[in-house]
Amino acid sequence: MSAWEWLSARDVLLGDGECAEGSVWEAASLAGIKQLNNLVAIVDVNRLGQSEPTAFGHDLDTYKRRFEAFGWRTEEIDGHDIEEVLEVLAAVGLGSQPLVILAKTYKGAGISFIQDKEGWHGKPLSKDEAARAIAELQPGAKSGIGAPIPAPSQLPAPDNQAPAAFPPINYKLGDAVATREAFGNALLRLGDADKRIVALDGDTKNSTYSEKFAKKFPERFTECFIAEQNMVGVATGFSTRGKVPIASTFACFLTRAFDQIRVAGISTANVKLAGSHVGVSIGEDGPSQMGLEDLAMMRSVVGSVVLYPADAVAAEKLVEQMLLHKGVSYLRTSRPKTPVIYPVSEQFPIGGAKVVRQAAGDKVTIVAAGVTLYEAIKAADILKNQGVGVTIIDAYSIKPLGSDVIRTAAQATNNVVVTVEDHYAEGGLGDAVAGELSATGIKVHKLAVRGLPRSGKPEELLAKFEIDSDAIVRKVNSLA
Amino acid sequence: MSAWEWLSARDVLLGDGECAEGSVWEAASLAGIKQLNNLVAIVDVNRLGQSEPTAFGHDLDTYKRRFEAFGWRTEEIDGHDIEEVLEVLAAVGLGSQPLVILAKTYKGAGISFIQDKEGWHGKPLSKDEAARAIAELQPGAKSGIGAPIPAPSQLPAPDNQAPAAFPPINYKLGDAVATREAFGNALLRLGDADKRIVALDGDTKNSTYSEKFAKKFPERFTECFIAEQNMVGVATGFSTRGKVPIASTFACFLTRAFDQIRVAGISTANVKLAGSHVGVSIGEDGPSQMGLEDLAMMRSVVGSVVLYPADAVAAEKLVEQMLLHKGVSYLRTSRPKTPVIYPVSEQFPIGGAKVVRQAAGDKVTIVAAGVTLYEAIKAADILKNQGVGVTIIDAYSIKPLGSDVIRTAAQATNNVVVTVEDHYAEGGLGDAVAGELSATGIKVHKLAVRGLPRSGKPEELLAKFEIDSDAIVRKVNSLA
DSSP: OOGGGGGOSEEEEEETGGGGSHHHHHHHHHHHHTTOTTEEEEEEEOSBOSSSBOTTTTOHHHHHHHHHHTTOEEEEEETTOHHHHHHHHHTTTOSSSOEEEEEEOOTTTTOTTTTTOTTOTTOOOOHHHHHHHHHHHHHHOOTTTTOOOOOOOOOOOOOOOOOSSOOOOOOOTTOEEEHHHHHHHHHHHHTTTOTTEEEEESSOHHHHSTHHHHHHOGGGEEEOOSOHHHHHHHHHHHHHTTOEEEEEEEGGGGGGGHHHHHHHHHTTOOOEEEEESBSGGGOTTOGGGOBOSHHHHHHTSTTOEEEOOSSHHHHHHHHHHHHHSOSOEEEEOOSSEEEOOSOTTOOOOTTOOEEEEOOTTOOEEEEEOTHHHHHHHHHHHHHHHTTOOEEEEEOOEEETTOHHHHHHHHHTTTTEEEEEEEEESSSSHHHHHHHHHGGGTOEEEEEEEOSOOOSOOHHHHHHHTTOSHHHHHHHHHHHO | OOGGGGGOSEEEEEETGGGGSHHHHHHHHHHHHTTOTTEEEEEEEOSBOSSSBOTTTTOHHHHHHHHHHTTOEEEEEETTOHHHHHHHHHTTTOSSSOEEEEEEOOTTTTOTTTTTOSSOTTOOOOHHHHHHHHHHHHHHOOTTTTOOOOOOOOOOOOOOOOOSSOOOOOOOTTOEEEHHHHHHHHHHHHHTTOTTEEEEESSOHHHHSTHHHHHHOGGGEEEOOSOHHHHHHHHHHHHHTTOEEEEEEEGGGGGGGHHHHHHHHHTTOOOEEEEESBSGGGOTTOGGGOBOSHHHHHHTSTTOEEEOOSSHHHHHHHHHHHHHSOSOEEEEOOSSEEEOOSOTTOOOOTTOOEEEEOOTTOOEEEEEOTHHHHHHHHHHHHHHHTTOOEEEEEOOEEETTOHHHHHHHHHTTTTEEEEEEEEESSSSHHHHHHHHHGGGTOEEEEEEEOSOOOSOOHHHHHHHTTOSHHHHHHHHHHHO
């Protein structure tokens, strides 16, 4: 069966003003394509927005033409006639199309001084007004109110067991694998073991490597096309059914869905996101394609977990961690191939950090993640030849941050830390480290992307924005 | 004339895959409502997305029905027939509707091994393949290619002079005015003096107070309805014509438009945003309506300016600063009324900060902004009675941060700073201060919203999330 059957037989209530929102049409389009004939949307066409009448007032035909063009069956009704509402709801499932019920209503119906009038949106009534309103409503209350609405048909019970163990990972130290590809490998590896996984993508599956899962488990993959708001909405829907949705696209395109991600956080939904092609290290494609704001965005989501693997082993293990964790989680992956530096036995708990290099007498602690971890290692080699030792921390868990590991390391290097990240200077790794550790007297020096990147080779851009090994060497030498 | 005439006669190129994006339909809807009959969109219907065929392939009728339902005139053409392209472009301006040209094309047309085939998106050709492709294209090159396309009709020159001076502000110390209302007052005050201003809102103008401008200058106001992505897109369009667009809505709803804001930053567009109803201080409406991530989002936009007034004078002066500054700027305003604490002569340069209280022997520097500034002042009074002096800084410029003022103050309080903000702990004021100042050895203790707020009275929520005066007192006492 298709994973979509787990989502069927659902009612959606829409405001008419809300239908100006593009996400409504993203959702409407996919519902039409998927022929979700058990989906019913009721549009409350009361003609009044918050601040003025909607553009289309009570012109139900406009909504009708739009929904029909998006593949829906339509019914126009008097929204105050409960009998009519029940009648059209009973006709759910006819044909192959989702159904939209366009309900003509009056805001504040039945209250003479409010009905169909502007200026009442979100406004509480005074005691007197409330008394008048109740008095006016009492005689007109229809017997139909309170009539039972048929329950949606029973859905099959999905297999929502978390796996007891995960299949093994196979990489050798030194293998060159992009973390985005390791993400795809992880989905493929875990798909059989964890039947809860459903994957979604926004027409980038050949770049995010979610296509590996899509090919093996087509019934559990949803191509959402280029509609990221709806992709996150659909993922949230799957999570309410006990599934573990993993939605992937370029990190920068997830900014399209920030409101949906934010609300998933508020709803404590179990939604997993994977953003690829982060930072200037993507190279030639330029700034519109570079995820340089994603850490700031995802850190600010309430209750979120933000993970950022440097190598393939970390990426695979962090996908496992995401499956075991309940809540909005984000995996940040990179475009370039990077060598495997961790043995497959390494563990990557959420909230941890790895001490990659450390020796007595180290002068500075470098906190890096993703591609900058390799720059830090190169820098450490150069600095070693200059007689300067540095500690290196892999901050693979950006939120919650592995603060204890970083603090302990920093205290051994005279409380001096350099952070280096392929992200803008605001809201990313450097701010996370400074925000969590500066209270303890740790001095945090941030290397990050400052200014607008253009197209260029990854190594040129890392150098230009001073987040490469040479920049780290210069910064450490200025401090040590 | 309507401000919209400055935007007319523009061509837009759309991909067919891109038409899955909700922002396309937000824009299409408003263009239909505005009857922009000089707007021409050309949809390149090549049927291939990045990772698989689009949902509708070469079915031009689906696109036709959708655009027609959104108020557009449609023409279906062979996109490879340049004569036909020129012919339909010549018919721009007929009738009252915008025109969409649905151009059936083949991706890689004319190259036998690429045309209409999957797997070539964004893929460079090898040297051999390029030679073959050029050889195949040469004989078929049509003479129509290179034919001049008629230039769009000349637009009237708008009045784009920045004003030499601004009209005076009128508030008395102690007046209770919400900063959101002061924002509206500023728009109204400045509208005559600065003809470049155009205002936009997303059906919240009665809450953001942009309605003050809308009523006086209706021809320069655009109701974008509930479609924030398009609102920011329209604002960016106005900025390319030398206007200064100011788009307002609830701060939380701007997250809908994060990609458009991000791209405005990349484009160095002169777009001004105002987000109201921030933080838990909005009270009863609950977390979905609370802007608690907006500072993180707006700080991460490249080249952005982020401003956060505490009182009406600061709000009015910061609107002036936004008008004088070129680039993406954000004004964060609050729902509750707060007393005016600054004289109307006070200046608020971008990148500055105000020392609100300071005395020799102060133990801690408190950095606050917006509603928390008042909590800090209350806390200072309590602490004074306990014999503990504190310095208070109003960090009205979050980005660029008034670092020098904060650093100097902090150095006089033994390098101990407490930040307090009505925003999540990630990416906001505390991270900004820690990220910029911890390198100099300043210890930053963050008070911020941690955890998911629910509905409640503003003062209850400020207390629960430990950003009120009592929480500040407790924190200072733990440090002093």
